[in-house]
Amino acid sequence: MELNSVKERVTETSVLIVGAGPCGLALACDLARRGVPAVLVEQAPALFPGSRGKGIQPRTREVLDDLGVGDAVREHGGPAPVGMVWQGGERRGEHHMFRVAAPTDAEPYGEPWLMPQWRTQEILLARLRELGGDVAFSTALTGLAQDADGVTAQLGTGPVRASYLVAADGGRSTVRRALGITMTGETVDPVPMLVADVRIAGAALDRHNWHMMNSEAGYLALCPLPGTADFQLVAQYKEGEPDTTPDGVRAVIAERTHLGAQDVTDVLWSSDFRPRAALADRFRDGRVFLAGDAAHVHSPAGGQGLNTSVQDAYNLGWKLGQVLRHGAPAALLDSYEEERRPVAAEVLGLSTRIHRGEQERGAAAQQLGIGYREGPLSTGRAGVLEAGDRAPDGPAGDRRLFDVFRGPHFTLLAVGTDAPLPEFAGQAARVHRTDACEAYGKGLFLIRPDGYVGWAAEDTAGLAEYAARLGLVPDLRRC
Template sequence: MELNNVKETVADTAVLIVGAGPCGLALACDLARRGVPARLVEQGAGLFPGSRGKGVQPRTREVLDDLGVGDAVRTHGGPAPVGMAWQDGARTGEHRMFRVAPPTEAEPYGEPWMMPQWRTQEILLARLRELGGDVEFSTALTGLDQDADGVTARLSTGPVRAAYLVAADGGRSTVRRALGIAMTGETVDPAPMLVADVRVAEDALDRLNWHMMNTDAGFITLCPLPGTADFQLVAQFKEGAPDLSADGVRALVAARTHLRAEDVTEVRWASDFRPRAALADRFRAGRVLLAGDAAHVHSPAGGQGLNTSVQDAYNLGWKLGQVLLHGASASLVDSYEEERRPVAAGVLGLSTRIHRGEQERGAATQQLGLGYRGGPLSTGRAGVLEAGDRAPDGPAGDGRRLFEVFRGPHFTLLAVGTDAELPTGGGPMLRVHRTGAYEAYGKGLFLVRPDGYVGWAGEDATGLAEYLAPIGLDLNRG
């Protein structure tokens, strides 16, 4: 496929993605379904093996549905267990960890979905392979150079030339350090933490609850992971450093819970970290972009890190696709940092407040209210929505749901409760749909971006053509 805005000297790939975590995999899937040539490299020999980011928020579930893995997520995940507090080996009461709201027409998912990070990655990798892509494992980035036309990356397997490089290589990002981009932040909690995936004897602990124990040495929790035989163990250390050995984890469980060391039948993975909140000073340097943990590092308390990372990819994928394949202005890529950095900053603050007990997990953690009002790609207002808002789900008027109408790499011009004249051009990347009155939108025309946000809104099509031209859509094109 011919690439726009890319010189012939950029021959190896259009996009090089460094890091096959949830962010890198989601971006690779989005680019693959758009037909954008991309390579995804990962320095590890396989996917990350741990459960670390286990909460999939409602907005991310919508994203994963659009990427074609909604059924797999439903099959392999489950709702968050009800928390159970323990003291001196006795249960002392239940505690809801997350806000649970019934699904509505506009918001089909009302609660976080629990699924270990390794499973999320497996699902995304399977989808990427369905789309004709794959991960190049055991491939490390050792350096990079860039110019006005692209990036030359030095990999352990040889050099690669790409139009753009996306760093999705985690909080210790090699790419970010090579660029000299600083992270500004703070230590959220001076006490180190241990996280591990363990298996527990069936008669020792039930899998119906998220078990929580507070001790003088620090808290410990054991959360059953749906679709697996594992529990995720998280423990705080007020003094000393975590022992990550299997015997060390077993001794920790015996010291802080009513379980015996031998009740922990297997320690499958263990890691330690110090809760920190940090934000990259920039998300872009020339033709290199930072995404996911390479751009922002969260406390795990709010269940926001993985979700914000996947949504970085979802924001960036369509913009790269429009620039590389559909003639959009190269400046469209600038909007990635302009839109996502403020969102990341807000989410970091939320995660930190939750960690410190200053705010409860509630509607904000579901990420359904996040958007881009006032952003560089948000123009107009109609009905009850302003450009930049998330486009709600609902009946499409033809037996389908609106999310089914939106699903895919295209834009959707949605006419709700109006007889306003609709354009007939725009090419294959613009689809038009008309439906009856619906209170979640009100009356008007709404251009829904490929990532599910309203980009433009109006009572009629005045100004739409001018909005579409810089993003690669021409209403004069059939």
């Protein structure tokens, strides 16, 4: 893409985010709470209107809670209903769609949470506005150039100069294509699928179950969406192409279920797609980063796409903040691709296996086991944890550890040890001591802002050298 040669007034910012889906909105919220100037643009005139990414996994619930929207997610979402298998218009039995575990001290969320994607985006946008940010809608990126000092993007509203650009503009990413970054992948299922949000007359279908119907024409499911009066429809087509018109949506429901077309009172949104798995060959080009669907495209099976996308943002946000606000070496940003691309590859494989019936939606789908032990920012081991592990929740006196961690800061956590602790310059890190926590054992743990153990040891030896890589300055004179 060539930039417009006409001289225009250039808007300057630290980070330009392209795409206001869950990934772009989560990143904008994280940067806003860090005081990092950012511009978030979206070429559509409004937020995405459909339910598509409706499953929020336990790990993503922890992320959203840290970003300040945990209460809203609890209020507007709900647990996945038990599946009900139908055959010939009659109920044949229950089918549990997801692994459900009781909450524990270490893992406060034990099950996936359902909430339509449009609601997740509304919640994140409301949070962004609370933090002083917003979205520039109807603003498309038409040109892109970068140099050693930053990125100049041509938008429909004029040029923007940013230190960094993040492409969160979906599977057909304009930014990714402009950079010439290819995606390697496969078709997960050649059978096309229809997804739609519908409303059904109250007496026609109960909202207590996730209704699943199999017929000669193909699979169809109707899932009640918590916090709404809507159902999400998913239908496979063994022959032909999905008809996404309201009449077409009504027709497929009438053909494959005991419902009549007249029972579908509203068709709110509809789309067709072929499940595909693809991974960008790289997640970074100079000062431009790919995140979310711009970097990896998933089958919807298992509810992994939105979750992996939000966690991309969560990983990248604190690193941008440390470089732009706290003087961390720019090399810290190299760790984004080094940490997230292997995770995306692993999750893509999981989604594909679940779609093909080769693996159940078990513990791996909840994403609590994702970590960075082999990553470039993981150093040491203490107690029962190794650097790179997810930092568990647990009791911390009259508080919870997640309450201690909540916010954009690092936390130096001392568990069951009287080892002297340093103070940190500025507000980038806090220190907390607790007598015991079973999920940690005994030791010192430097918890990253994204809730992973970065450094662990029995004493502070090596802490200063490690902290310098992150833009932290510990005062070790008392240690």
